[in-house]
Amino acid sequence: MNRISYITLLLIGQPGPPHVSSPRSGAVARETMRIGLMWKVQAQFAGYALAVEEVAGLELCARSPTASPLEDLLAGRVEFATVSPAQLLGAGRRAREVAFIALFMTRSPVVLVGSKSRKGERLSDLTSARVGVWPGEDLEVRAMLATAGVSLEQVDFVPVEEGFDEFIAGELDLLQATTYNELPALSSRVPDQSDLVVHRPASSGVDVAKDGLVASIKLFGERPHLVDAVVGAAVRGWRRAIEDGEAAVDAVCRLESSLSVSEQQQQLAEIVKLIDPSRSLGRPDRAEFERAARVFAAIGQEVDANEAVIEPGPRERALDA
Template sequence: MNRQNPLRTHKVCSGTFALLALLVCLFALPEAAEAGKTVRLALQWYPQTQFAGYYMAKEKGIYAEHGLDVEILHGDADSNSLQRVASGKADFGTAFLSAALEQRSRDIPLVNIAQIVQRSALMLVVRKDTGIKTIKDLNGARIGTWGNKFQLQPEALFRREHLRVRFVRQSPSLELFMRGGLDATLAMWYNEYHRLVAYGLNPDEMTPFFFSDLDLNQPEDGIYCLAATLESSPQTAAAMVQASVKGWEYAFAHPEETVDTLLDIMKQQKVRANRTHQRWMLARMQDIIAVEGRSRINTRLSPDDFANTWKALLQTEVITTDISYNDFYREPGQ
């Protein structure tokens, strides 16, 4: 009778299990770029907890675990993160959806590879003592702004409502608004709104108009790169997204450590910082990133948010070209 050698059978089975285990491990590993891949990430504003996920991904070695050596390019009032990407000075950049669509309409082949912020935090704030109660009351108003790159969303609103306003560049201190030199000011819920409260304005002394409540939910910070960058190195793009998400998850799970880390970075960059304000900012970022208390961060750009933003910009002639969702939003690895 022909019997199998039990030792041989054991070796075959062991080899099979080892191969299966290896395959499982390979599929379980996070997406990784080629080891030590150096990339530059341009942020659109000064260091603060608005960008905590990216800074923590770098500081905690999360980018390195995904094969990335990331250089973070700090932003300021005059730099443009998307222009840095377009010119090749950065490989990836964060930006508002509206700003990216405006750049794409100029034939700059930008693609969204992750929509980190899911709900717009942009708002208009007026003082109640001005008598302004509705958006229509802003006709002829002087509106405080941080510059042209942040005006696309309000321009869409005012054109839609057929209102004439005057945009006035103001400093981050909001002093012009506080002294009554402006009728309204643009503000981010996680930033300037809290500054106004810290300066002594009570919430019941202000009327906020959230753009998300005005059918203009144009979510802010997404991650962008050139289409050529994605196509030439999809693993790098996927690693950037996955590591950045883990950075945000770490930041939300360790808020005090995150605030301490950002305060140190801000001090090094000579950016004025306040612990209470940075705590507020981080908590509000969690509200607009992990919307509705979701435990997992969704990085997919909503087709509805894309369509509504594109239509609003098109109807108000901020952009003049057709843009396809499937060409604009490109999930790495898909």
């Protein structure tokens, strides 16, 4: 399945995302509530998988091949969606239709993988390159190149799918990847791991927060108790995922039985590294939107950090649960 841009135009009348979970025991809410995921069910969303077992009627929806989670939320196909601060800002004025209600990953998992033998070890030495990216989700990649002094006009950004065969075949000079998914798989496939060079956003000062949770403004007015229930369960789920990885992976694999337990354990270990233990788990922060706006500025795009609606207010008791 292709990774589809988070800021493509909404396709009216398209089918909703597939439901990949069913209600569990431990009832808190009785109505069906769906969380649209950035990708398929995997350990990346372990905290939400545990929340499903607490909140009756809560479902996780794998990403649709034709729309982003934010688009599905705006179209009413899901009640919640996993969205990053940068992705929300990239939506412009449409961002005002939703509220950012929880943030878990305060560090970016995105990396840019290159081959030393093809383009060297330093981005600053590049004069041109073919870079495989996920359109609409490649902010950190573009920012790393820009801050290294590379003219983005000299870069051929090539949309890629989930795999990395084009990079291995030498058709791409650099490839966007995540620390928890593509990078481990790629490292196991290349003939010479020592030839790989991994560029990280934090090293270039362009790290941004990732997975957060959003809901529609309308939902707040109509069913605030359900918002509280889902946010509280998500916070407790992520706390448990951090403390008990085995239980978290078991919950993920109960929802998607085809997954490898060992691979999901490795993925969760990388996911936990993206969660800052010094911060209040789940609490949204305006500073993360300001940080994302600065990274947009690094690639010559202006966004307004104040476009995003951050709603911890009535959710305070849920976040402190």
